[in-house]
Each structure stands twice: as structure tokens, then as C-alpha cells.
Amino acid sequence: MGEPLKLNTILRTAVGAGLILPALALIAFGPDTSREVPPDRVVVTYWEKWTDFEGTAMRRLCDVFNDTAGAELGIYVDYVLTTQIDLKSLVAACGGDPPDLNGLWTFNVSSYAAKGALQPLDERAAEAGITPEVILPVYYNQGVYHDQLYSVPLTPWSIALYYNKDIFAEFADELAAAGYSADRAPRTMDEFADYCRIVHRRNDKNDIELHGFVLGVPENIGWYWYAWGTWFGATWSDPETGLMKIDSAEQIRAYEWLQEFVRMFGQRDMIRLESSLANFNSPDNPFMTGRLAMMQQGPWFPNMIRQYAPEINYGAAPFPTHDGSEISYCGQDVLVIPSGARHPDEAWAFIDWLYNSPPINVPSGAAEPQFGYEYCIIETNEGPQQRPMPPLRPLEWLCWNHYKNSPYIEPADDFTRTHPNPVVEVHDQLARSPLAMTEPPIPNWMELRGEFEATYRDIWAGRAEAAPCLRAAQKRIDALTKLAADRMARYGEEYP
Amino acid sequence: MMDSPLLRYVGLVVLVILCAVFVSPLLWMLSTSLKPQEEIKTSGFAALPDNPSRTLQYAYENYYAGRDKFVDDRGIERTGYEGVLTSDNVHFILYLRNTLIVAVFSVAGVVFASAICAYGFAKVAWPGRDPVFAVVLATMMIPFPAVMIPTYFIFKFLGWIGTLAPLWVPACFGTAFNIFLLRQFFMQIPGDLSEAARIDGLNHWGIFWRIVLPLSRPALAVVALFHTMYVWNDYIGPLIYLNHQDTFTLALGLQFYQAQHGGTPWNLLMAACTLITAPLLILFVMSQRTFIEGITTTGMKG
Known part of the structure; x- marks a missing residue:
């Protein structure tokens, strides 16, 4: 006769069976993974990095194409969501198995083009009317490397200063005493420093409770640390040689200013404050929790505010500059056709449709009407009113749903009138600035930027003085530049 | 004290x-x-x-x-x-199914293949055994990025890109770490047992199957658990080899909750994380005793 079963054994067996049996059932009878691609269509594989609402919008747009123009042309765009698209694309390109269409970041373009991983798009773009006469130059030019066009804009952006109007109002008297108005954002760097000095509060323990602005480190809220020199009129590259330059007088002035700014509030206190702030993508984003009065962000920010802190009364303005001029920093997500793509003509047909289709409506496919698909909300004298979503050009519809500004020189009236981002006009205005800046077309830009970043961290933390630190970093950057130039020269290519 | x-x-x-x-x-x-x-x-x-x-x-x-x-x-x-x-956008059940398929085949393959290899290194005397074992160990030093492109070529040649095969078939050839782990355990099994079995007429396969494997349950459990955790959390392999949402695994699918420019639904992301983490936690708790026994007897402890 065997031993009686112990409770522990019974329990373990039951839990084990409870895990294993459903798992086996799921493997055997789980969801079907077969896809339905209409027969007799050329399938264009399209890899895109957008997930969540951004990805959903692009997927719906592909659905509309597949049901309309795609059906007529015999093309089916297979939208594939992926993350870390730059790594995945590079491996696939090296392995000779790239997609037909790829959604990259603008800083990938020169790097990929220099490696021969992208197809030139000049002729196709000219035929389709995708030219600097139609597209804002700051966005069009970002796709150009060695005088050839390798990418077309998809969703563009510009960086603005977001400010909390209620916090400014709280300090209205102090601002007025200093000769400023709580109704507007600072315009120059001197004003900016004054605003930050005034909009500042500490608790009983002398910890900073509320602060004007923190630049911070990249993994936290300092996304645009490398653009700091921009506001002081600096460029990232030498205008004559095109080589990266971070020790120009303007760059040094910019980062010295930053060090002085940090020291004005106490180096240690600022670092403590910065490290106590949640990162941008957190619901505890310090702008939304009211710990920071100002933040540097793009047109997507209002969507986050809408979701997590709709009660915030905010505005946006051009980021302050050294002389009050309207310098801006712009970027975009782009579309490219990789070298070795199996169906470049069909991939281009989709791009052509995105740019040149007559205005369309994009159904959400949901049972209930959805914002951005079936309806929009516009401000009227009676307050916000729900209205049917107007037809828009596909590309503008996408930008609308991503809360971004339009890449077109002439955006559609309906695009601007119904746009969900209440400050989109500020971003549009910044993209049109003659002083709009973009990252330089340097093939190893990200490598050099990494060197710059290490330097920035030292400057931000006060571990070294800005000027010698930048000059030392420039030497390291020059060495890396020479290595890259020599490497490209071996293949008969010109750097940058 | x-x-x-x-x-x-x-x-x-x-x-x-x-x-x-x-x-x-x-x-x-x-x-x-x-x-x-x-x-x-x-x-x-x-x-x-x-x-x-x-x-x-x-x-x-x-x-x-x-x-x-x-x-x-x-x-x-x-x-x-x-x-x-x-959710219509993040097909959790589908990703779970794909992950389970990879986990089941991969774990079964890695345990069996690693055990056979380990037996060969621990119990069978053959010329060049130790140098070959050193080569096996040396493969652990090669970082994945170094072999990423060559293996991609191989899988492309085999027509496996976009399928789950690259995620589990290689495991069926064993992995260096697990071979090492099991070899250490097998070497502790007294040689007298094998000798006695041989006298009773068992060949190497019989000794492996009837003597060594039954005695190695804790070590095999450790290998299975380690590999389950690896497969469950593997992100880079699925990212590179899978090309469509229909074949994505949980670790990859989880990324879909994170929008590029903010707006991440943290409550949903954390709910998904809880669902993904729970099976591993339960598995660990259930096999805790065997696991720790395996760790201590394979020389893995401190």
C-alpha cells in the first residue's frame, strides 16, 4: 500500500496541471496565425516603428490604401509594426532581405545612404511633385545626402517651449516687478533665466519644490541636450567643411550659459531635483505634475497632456534664443526604400498615394465613432463641439492623428482648423523659420553624438568647465571623423 | 555566533x-x-x-x-x-501561444541535446574530448551581435526568416552553458554506477537513459528553468527574425504598449507585464526545491 498523498503534493500537481494543460490547449487550439492577403496582389512589406495610437493610425491608412488605390493597382501594403527598427533594418539589409518600405528616423538617412542601403528617390519624387516647392525646405532637405534625395517626410515636428500658464499666473506679481508679463513666455535667454529665477519655490528643507526649467540627462527629460547650442546660434557642423564642430564660440557660450544657470540654483540642488523627476514618457512627467513650469518638447506633447493631465492650462512658444530671433530645431520620421527591396515601384506607388491622393476619410472600424477617424472637436463660440472628421490628404491625416504639424508648405485649411493640437500653429511657424535647424547629414552622426553626450554629462554635472571640456571632446570627435573619412575613402567615397 | x-x-x-x-x-x-x-x-x-x-x-x-x-x-x-x-491591436493570446510554442520545443530540445552532449564530455572517453569541450566553452565568449549577421544569412538560406524556427531549432543542438552545467553534474555521478550497468549489459545509450538521466533530475530542472526564462524574456532574437505580428512573442509584443512620443498606457502595460511574469513566478515557486538542489549540486553556487 502506498503512502497517503500529502496536501503539498496535491497542491503542486493541481497548480502544475493548471499551468500545463491550458498551455498545451493554447498551442493546439490557439488563434489562427494565417494572414489573408488578397490574391493577385503585389505585397509591399512596410516596416514601421510606430506602436500604440501612432501605429494604429498608420495601419488604418494602409487599410484604406489597400481597399482603394491598392486594389486598383494590384498592390497590398503589409504593415509590420516593429521596435528598434534601425537595428532590425540594418541586420535585414546586411542579410539581403530588406523590406520594400521602411519608416526610419531622419538621423538614420545619411548613415544608411552612405552605406548604400537606400535607393535614391530624386526622379520618382520629382515626377510625383514631391519637391521643395511643395514640402517645407527644412523637412525636404533632411532627406538629401550628397545631393541625392533618399527619404521623404512622413510626420514632421519642431521643438517648442511649453509653459504652464497657471504657474506663471501664480508668480504674476513677481514677474511684473521684473518687467515681464505672466501672459507670455520668455523670448531671450536672459529673460528665460529671469523667469526661471522667479518661478522657483523651495520647501522647508530647502529642497526645490517648483522650478522653471531643467535640461537634464537624455534618459530622463533632457531629450534635446545636443540642441542646446542651437538656441545660441550654433550649428553642429562647420558650414565650410561639413565636419562636426562642437567647440565653436556659440557652442561654448551655450554650454557655459547652461553651467551658470545650474550653478545659479546650486549644482547639487539641481542635480537632486533632476534625478527626482520622472522621465518624459512617465505619467509623472514633471510638467504634468506641476513641478516644472516650462519644458522643451514637440507637438506630440499635448496628446500626453490630454491623456494624463487635461486640467493643465498650458501654452507653447518658440524656445528662447540668445537674441530673441526665431531659431528652431526640427526633425521628422521619414519613409525610405531600401536597396534590394523587391518591389520598389509598388512601394513608391504607396508613397505617391500618401502625398497626392485627394482628401480621404479613414474609418476606425470600431462600433463607436472614434476621435480622429469619425469625428473631430473644434472650438466654437459655444465651446468645444463635435463635428464629422473632414477629409484630409493621407499624409496630413496621419500628421493630424499624431498631433504633428504638416510637412506641406500649404497645409489644408481643414487640417489647421480641426487639428487636435491647440498649439500646432506654433510648431508650424517654427518649421517655417528661416533659422530652422536640423541634425547634420554626417554618416557617423550618432557615433559622434555619443562622444558629445559624454561631454555634455560632465558639463551638466559640473564635473568640468564647459570650454575645455568641449575643446577636448572636439579632438576626440576629430579623431573619430578621420577614422570614418579614411574608411569611406577606401571605398572611394567622400566624407561627410 | x-x-x-x-x-x-x-x-x-x-x-x-x-x-x-x-x-x-x-x-x-x-x-x-x-x-x-x-x-x-x-x-x-x-x-x-x-x-x-x-x-x-x-x-x-x-x-x-x-x-x-x-x-x-x-x-x-x-x-x-x-x-x-x-485588444485588437496587441494580440496577447496569439503572442502567448507563439511564446509557448517556442518555449516548449526549445526547452525540450535544449534539455535533451545538452544532456547528450554533456554525457559525451563527462562519461565517454574519446580522443580530443577536453580540447573540444574547451571550444564549446569558448563559444560562450562570442557575443550575439558578432554572429547576428552570419546566422541571419543561414536562416534566410533555410527560408526560416519570419517563422518561429530560428528561435527554437538552434536550441535542439544544445547550448554551451547548459552543456557545461550538466557535464559538471554528470561528473559527480560515481563511475561505479556506470561500470555496474555496463557489466549488466547496458551500452552508453542505456546508461545515459536509464541511469544518468533519472539521477540528474535536479540539474535537468535547472537547465529547463533557466532556458524557459531565457526564451520567455528573449527580445533580440524575435526582433530580428520575426517579420510579422502574427508570429510575435510576448517580449516583443509588450513593446507595442509603448508609443514613440509618449502616451504609454501604463496601467495596460503593467497588466500585460503581470500576466507575462506570473507563469514564471509560479513555475519558480513550484520548482524551487528542485531548482536549489540542482544549483547546489552542479557547483553553480557562489
Whole structure:
């Protein structure tokens, strides 16, 4: 006769069976993974990095194409969501198995083009009317490397200063005493420093409770640390040689200013404050929790505010500059056709449709009407009113749903009138600035930027003085530049 | 020394504090998965939603049913969302199925193949055995990025890109770490047992199957558990080899909750994380005794 079963054994067996049996059932009878691609269509594989609402919008747009123009042309765009698209694309390109269409970041373009991983798009773009006469130059030019066009804009952006109007109002008297108005954002760097000095509060323990602005480190809220020199009129590259330059007088002035700014509030206190702030993508984003009065962000920010802190009364303005001029920093997500793509003509047909289709409506496919698909909300004298979503050009519809500004020189009236981002006009205005800046077309830009970043961290933390630190970093950057130039020269290519 | 009640008490307190430190992220994950989106924004940790009586409702919404948009008491429109298990955009059940397929085949393959290899290195004397074992060990030093492109070429040649095969077939040839682990264990099994079995007429396969494997249950459990954890959390392999959402695994699918420019639904992300983490935790708790026994007998401890 065997031993009686112990409770522990019974329990373990039951839990084990409870895990294993459903798992086996799921493997055997789980969801079907077969896809339905209409027969007799050329399938264009399209890899895109957008997930969540951004990805959903692009997927719906592909659905509309597949049901309309795609059906007529015999093309089916297979939208594939992926993350870390730059790594995945590079491996696939090296392995000779790239997609037909790829959604990259603008800083990938020169790097990929220099490696021969992208197809030139000049002729196709000219035929389709995708030219600097139609597209804002700051966005069009970002796709150009060695005088050839390798990418077309998809969703563009510009960086603005977001400010909390209620916090400014709280300090209205102090601002007025200093000769400023709580109704507007600072315009120059001197004003900016004054605003930050005034909009500042500490608790009983002398910890900073509320602060004007923190630049911070990249993994936290300092996304645009490398653009700091921009506001002081600096460029990232030498205008004559095109080589990266971070020790120009303007760059040094910019980062010295930053060090002085940090020291004005106490180096240690600022670092403590910065490290106590949640990162941008957190619901505890310090702008939304009211710990920071100002933040540097793009047109997507209002969507986050809408979701997590709709009660915030905010505005946006051009980021302050050294002389009050309207310098801006712009970027975009782009579309490219990789070298070795199996169906470049069909991939281009989709791009052509995105740019040149007559205005369309994009159904959400949901049972209930959805914002951005079936309806929009516009401000009227009676307050916000729900209205049917107007037809828009596909590309503008996408930008609308991503809360971004339009890449077109002439955006559609309906695009601007119904746009969900209440400050989109500020971003549009910044993209049109003659002083709009973009990252330089340097093939190893990200490598050099990494060197710059290490330097920035030292400057931000006060571990070294800005000027010698930048000059030392420039030497390291020059060495890396020479290595890259020599490497490209071996293949008969010109750097940058 | 440790017989002193005071020291034992202090030791216990230290252990509880350390335990709390390790458990706190899991608690935050669970807690966040039980809150509505608008309550995620909070300074400080709140274990339950503002209205604790609605915890179950929020859990039901986040994990399963989702919710429609609504206007709250202050007149603010709150966004609706789909529950994790029923979302049209993130096919959790499909990803779970794919992960299970990879895990089952991969774990079965790696345990069996690694055991056979380990037996060959531990119990069979053949010329060049030790140098070959050193080469096997040396493969552990090669970082994945170094072999990423060549292996991609191989899988492309085999027509496996875009399928689950690259994620589990290589495991069926064993892995260096697991071969090493099992070899160490097999070497501790007395040679007399093998000799006795051989006298009784068993060949190497019989000794492996009837003697060595049954005695190696703890070590095999360790290999299985380690590899399950690896497969469950593997992100880079699926990222590179899978080309369509239909074949994605959980670790890859989880990324879909993170929008590029903010707006991540943290309550849903944490609900998905809880669902993904729970099976591994249960598995670990269930096999804890065998696992620790395996660790201690394979020389893996400190």
C-alpha cells in the first residue's frame, strides 16, 4: 500500500496541471496565425516603428490604401509594426532581405545612404511633385545626402517651449516687478533665466519644490541636450567643411550659459531635483505634475497632456534664443526604400498615394465613432463641439492623428482648423523659420553624438568647465571623423 | 555566533528589508495594473486606486474588457481603451501561444541535446574530448551581435526568416552553458554506477537513459528553468527574425504598449507585464526545491 498523498503534493500537481494543460490547449487550439492577403496582389512589406495610437493610425491608412488605390493597382501594403527598427533594418539589409518600405528616423538617412542601403528617390519624387516647392525646405532637405534625395517626410515636428500658464499666473506679481508679463513666455535667454529665477519655490528643507526649467540627462527629460547650442546660434557642423564642430564660440557660450544657470540654483540642488523627476514618457512627467513650469518638447506633447493631465492650462512658444530671433530645431520620421527591396515601384506607388491622393476619410472600424477617424472637436463660440472628421490628404491625416504639424508648405485649411493640437500653429511657424535647424547629414552622426553626450554629462554635472571640456571632446570627435573619412575613402567615397 | 537570538533577529530584519526591496517593483507593477489610466499620475506610491471598492472593476477593465471613453465628475473627457486580453491591436493570446510554442520545443530540445552532449564530455572517453569541450566553452565568449549577421544569412538560406524556427531549432543542438552545467553534474555521478550497468549489459545509450538521466533530475530542472526564462524574456532574437505580428512573442509584443512620443498606457502595460511574469513566478515557486538542489549540486553556487 502506498503512502497517503500529502496536501503539498496535491497542491503542486493541481497548480502544475493548471499551468500545463491550458498551455498545451493554447498551442493546439490557439488563434489562427494565417494572414489573408488578397490574391493577385503585389505585397509591399512596410516596416514601421510606430506602436500604440501612432501605429494604429498608420495601419488604418494602409487599410484604406489597400481597399482603394491598392486594389486598383494590384498592390497590398503589409504593415509590420516593429521596435528598434534601425537595428532590425540594418541586420535585414546586411542579410539581403530588406523590406520594400521602411519608416526610419531622419538621423538614420545619411548613415544608411552612405552605406548604400537606400535607393535614391530624386526622379520618382520629382515626377510625383514631391519637391521643395511643395514640402517645407527644412523637412525636404533632411532627406538629401550628397545631393541625392533618399527619404521623404512622413510626420514632421519642431521643438517648442511649453509653459504652464497657471504657474506663471501664480508668480504674476513677481514677474511684473521684473518687467515681464505672466501672459507670455520668455523670448531671450536672459529673460528665460529671469523667469526661471522667479518661478522657483523651495520647501522647508530647502529642497526645490517648483522650478522653471531643467535640461537634464537624455534618459530622463533632457531629450534635446545636443540642441542646446542651437538656441545660441550654433550649428553642429562647420558650414565650410561639413565636419562636426562642437567647440565653436556659440557652442561654448551655450554650454557655459547652461553651467551658470545650474550653478545659479546650486549644482547639487539641481542635480537632486533632476534625478527626482520622472522621465518624459512617465505619467509623472514633471510638467504634468506641476513641478516644472516650462519644458522643451514637440507637438506630440499635448496628446500626453490630454491623456494624463487635461486640467493643465498650458501654452507653447518658440524656445528662447540668445537674441530673441526665431531659431528652431526640427526633425521628422521619414519613409525610405531600401536597396534590394523587391518591389520598389509598388512601394513608391504607396508613397505617391500618401502625398497626392485627394482628401480621404479613414474609418476606425470600431462600433463607436472614434476621435480622429469619425469625428473631430473644434472650438466654437459655444465651446468645444463635435463635428464629422473632414477629409484630409493621407499624409496630413496621419500628421493630424499624431498631433504633428504638416510637412506641406500649404497645409489644408481643414487640417489647421480641426487639428487636435491647440498649439500646432506654433510648431508650424517654427518649421517655417528661416533659422530652422536640423541634425547634420554626417554618416557617423550618432557615433559622434555619443562622444558629445559624454561631454555634455560632465558639463551638466559640473564635473568640468564647459570650454575645455568641449575643446577636448572636439579632438576626440576629430579623431573619430578621420577614422570614418579614411574608411569611406577606401571605398572611394567622400566624407561627410 | 548565529545562535545569538539578537543576531538572528537582526539577520531576519535585514532579510525582510532586502526582500521588500526586491519585491517592490513587482508590487508596483501589480498595483499599477489595478488602477485606471488617470490615476497613474501620482506622486508617491498608492497600492490601490483612489476608490478601493472599484479595484476589481478596474482590474476587469485593464486585464480583460477595456472601457469606453467617458466624461468624469469634473467634466474632463477620459480616453477609452481595450483590455489586454481582448485588444485588437496587441494580440496577447496569439503572442502567448507563439511564446509557448517556442518555449516548449526549445526547452525540450535544449534539455535533451545538452544532456547528450554533456554525457559525451563527462562519461565517454574519446580522443580530443577536453580540447573540444574547451571550444564549446569558448563559444560562450562570442557575443550575439558578432554572429547576428552570419546566422541571419543561414536562416534566410533555410527560408526560416519570419517563422518561429530560428528561435527554437538552434536550441535542439544544445547550448554551451547548459552543456557545461550538466557535464559538471554528470561528473559527480560515481563511475561505479556506470561500470555496474555496463557489466549488466547496458551500452552508453542505456546508461545515459536509464541511469544518468533519472539521477540528474535536479540539474535537468535547472537547465529547463533557466532556458524557459531565457526564451520567455528573449527580445533580440524575435526582433530580428520575426517579420510579422502574427508570429510575435510576448517580449516583443509588450513593446507595442509603448508609443514613440509618449502616451504609454501604463496601467495596460503593467497588466500585460503581470500576466507575462506570473507563469514564471509560479513555475519558480513550484520548482524551487528542485531548482536549489540542482544549483547546489552542479557547483553553480557562489
